[in-house]
Amino acid sequence: MRAYSIVWCSSAATLTIITRVDAFLQSLHAVGRQQQQILEQSIEYQEALINERAEGIAVIQRDMAELNSMMKEINSMVIGQQDLVSMCRASVRERQGRASYS
DSSP: OOOOOOOOOOHHHHHHHHHHHHHHHHHHHHHHHHHHHHHHHHHHHHHHHHHHHHHHHHHHHHHHHHHHHHHHHHHHHHHHHHHHHHHHHHHHHHHHHHHHHO
8 A cells, every 4th residue: 555645835835836826827928918919010010011002002003094094095196197197108109109200
């Protein structure tokens, strides 16, 4: 048969252990709060970056729409001048033809 010995701690030793455990738990809570603050700051930073990029994308989209509008206007101008260019070309050919007969 085995003999078991029970060690009784004095109330001072028990109080010391409880105090140390309490201090340890408080330090864990402090670390958890710090990690939560760091995470919240990181989230805020990432959200700021996302907003900044979204604003940049919106500016690019507006600029592209404006450029598209300009290109359409240029296209219309070129198409509108096509008849004039054709008439000038025909006139030049006609004058070259006259010069050849002279």
